[in-house]
Amino acid sequence: MQSPYRTNFNGRLDRLSSLIDRLRVHVSDNGSSGPDVECATLWICKDPAQDLRLILSPANKRVSSGLDKVRPRADESVLVSTQIEISGVGKRLFTALPVCLSIDLAEDPSLSSVVMPLIEEVMRPRCGGQAVFQRLCEVVVIRLLRHALEGERVDTGLLNGLSDSRVAQALVAIHEAPGENWTLERLAEVAGMSRTQFAVTFKDLIGSTPMMYLSNWRLDIARDELAAGRQVKSVANMCGFSSAASFSRAFAKRYGAPPRRVRQIS
Structure with a gap:
């Protein structure tokens, strides 16, 4: 039986779009003189044989012992270096990535096809380049998530469950x-x-019980919706709470502040 939820063009379950809808990609600059290796999260490098390599290392995932993995090799030149930050509930995808993704682009033509225009925008600056660079970075991040979902080994977490x-x-x-x-x-x-x-498999793959994951997802969505100015009662209904009071209790327990305060701050 076909899934009642979103499918892709070949009719299969679309595992990413509902998360990507809530993914907000923020790029620090236009990549032409990006931050140094300690700050950058996305690198595109070229070796003497003209082979390209893409490196992604989410800053919140770094450990000191793994920094050598994100440094360009001595024989590589850096074509693009920029810092990418993710916000929104969809950042769960980004934080589910391995500490470092290092991809030889010759082995992934679909990823290479969006990286080449990104390099072009840096190497040949033109009007509107900043906006184009930001949009292309969003596409690269989505393609990287797809690459990780389809090919990378992840021991636990959201991507593991989606696999x-x-x-x-x-x-x-x-x-x-x-x-x-x-x-x-x-x-x-x-x-x-x-x-x-189901309960055992879910916990083994993701590291959380199904009902705890559901609760956290609802409350994370609620926080984003409140920050966008949506009414507390409307958010409570949207996220499956029986009343605004029960929502407020759960929200305050999770975040240490009532939902109205989050909405007022925003």
Whole structure:
């Protein structure tokens, strides 16, 4: 039976779009003289054989022992260097990435096809270049997420769960319909698994129970919606809470402040 949730052009479940819709990509500059290696999160390098390599290292994932992985090699020249920050609930995808992604672009033509225009905008600055660079960085980030989902080994976390065809069904259901009256039984049914098998598999893959993941997703969405100025009652309904009071209690417990305060600050 075809999934009632979003599918891609070949009719398969679209595991990323509901998250990407809530992904906000912020680029620090136009990449022409980007930050040094300690600050950059995205690098495009070229070796003497003219082969290109893309490096992504989310700043919040770095550890001192892994910094050598994000430094260009001595024989490489840096074509693009920039700092990318992610906000919005969709940042869960970005933080689920490995400490470092290092990709030889000759091995991934689809990624190379969007990197080449990015290099061109840096090497040949023109009117509107800043805006084009920012938009292209957004596409590169999405393509990198797709690359990680399809090919990289991730031991735990969201991308790991999305890589499992059955658990992915339940995750997409949560992401696309947070206001549904989801129970463990209903999510297990969506995944096509028994209640116990689903609960154990979900926890093993993602590191969280299904209901805890659902609760955190709802509250993260709520915080974004409140910051955008949406009414508390409307957000409570949208995120599946039975009342504004129960929503306020859950929100305050998670974030240490009532939802109205978040809305006032915004």
